[in-house]
Amino acid sequence: MSEREPILKVRDISVDFSIPAGGLFGGRKVLRAVKNVSFDLYQGETLGIVGESGCGKSTLSRAVIRMLEPTSGQSIWMGHDIQKMSVKELVALRKDIQMIFQDPLASLNPRMTAGAIIGEPLLIHYSEIGKVERLARVIAMMEKVGLTADMINRYPHEFSGGQCQRIGIARALITNPKLIVCDEAVSALDVSIRAQVINLLMDLQKELGISLLFISHDIAVVRHIAQRVMVLYFGEVVEMGDAEQVVMDPQHDYTKKLIASVPVPDPKVEMERRELRRRLRKAAA
């Protein structure tokens, strides 16, 4: 990662939600879910976004790529502001920025076969290629993510969770995107499969030079996959920096708390952790 222009520059993104203030005639009040977040993302890099549930991680990622409309701010994708793009430009953008979702099964249409699901982005962005080429690409991609070609006609409910997530990854990769937003992509998987899927993502990233925006509540996972980490707390960035550095030497109390909450399979370390957590609680009180 040299000192090139970042492929994605995010400046002061804020998202407000209008929620009922309570009571029948209470009117509505504004909830600021994301507050003035800025970051850069370089090609081939992984930026981890961590924070507890409800802190605005998913909202931020969706606002950046305009899956929902932010209240203010810019996100500049290779020189063009995504927030100012027309519908047509946005459709073209979806080819370059894809997403992987949290729930592997729910993110696949139960009425479509694996082949149809993986091939759908091709149908949208490369409608001119024929059926044979599309299927050939689908099979190539399935093998790349560790599925076999004979699974092409199976339906999502016939796959395991890990296989479903591989289908999701194949779907995201088939248009050859430059950025993939992984929204809690491995949280719903159990530990052994989670490691497989993370390693698959890292291998594919190395091979294809994609950037990843990796959202997770689990700082241990983020440390493993990401070069840089952004810690979000109630919609605000409390800490951002090199992944190892943030984990080894956290500056903000909230980051310390997050790190202390990761379980360690070693009773001795766990005791020290408990001690640390107690101290942090006392400091906060």
Added chain:
Amino acid sequence: MAGLTGKDAVLTEYARKLETLDAPKGRSLTQDATRRMVRNKAAVVSVGVVLFIILFAFLGPYFLPWTYDKIDWSGIRKPPNFEAGHFAGTDQNGRDMLARIMQGTQMSLIVAMVATMVSVVIGVVYGAVAGYFGGRVDAVMMRFVDIMYALPYILFVIILVVIFGRNPVLLFVGIGCLEWLTMARIVRGQTLSIKEREFVEAARASGASSWAIIFRHIVPNLSGPVVIYATLTIPEIILTESFLSYLGLGVQEPQTSLGTLISFGAPVAETLPWMLIGPAVVLVSLLLCLTYIGDGLRDALDPKDR
């Protein structure tokens, strides 16, 4: 297209693989539902009976010596007489009852099919569009449905008949155009829940257009409630048609329908019972079977919702 992924040379290899690929067909949700449906005895028997009634109505007339509009001057108001070929008797005008029942069943079935199809097509598209776009579009579209609901449909049919004359096709379309209201509401409700599912967001993230999402992702997932409601609409439409025919707004003589036959048979049930029993048996068994099929489909398509 060339150079999209830079693997085009490799791709031909996969294309070749594709030709020899032996990919077993997966078990789709529809196949699952069919399997559950086949296990439901009442529903299977009902399907058989309905198929029999359809064959009876459409093929039966070819095996009868009398047609539905031919008058037998020697047999007026006669009970079943096998020698003369009147297996279910004759009516006041000397027309063969069995032939008339077959013709009436045909008419009722066609009305039901056409009207149901019209209502399914309009209702699904309308409901899915309202539900998917939401907000103001949804509010306007659904208020229109509310207004239509509030107007008595019989008024509509009378206006249609007055304007266009008594034409059975018009009647089918007219009934269908009114039956779609409930379908639209059901579909809208389902769409509201489906559009929040992750696979719809995934499709949006891949750049699919709103129409592609509605027709590729939402409508196929609606098939359960739609099929169930459609089967339950068929009996409703048959009854509506009977009612309209009873009022004289339905099919025209000498053509007939189950409703018309019953309305002629009811007043003379004591003296000429065969005029009522025949059409009544067909109508009741048809409605009963369709209800059982609807129930069976509901159980088969929504296994959780038993």
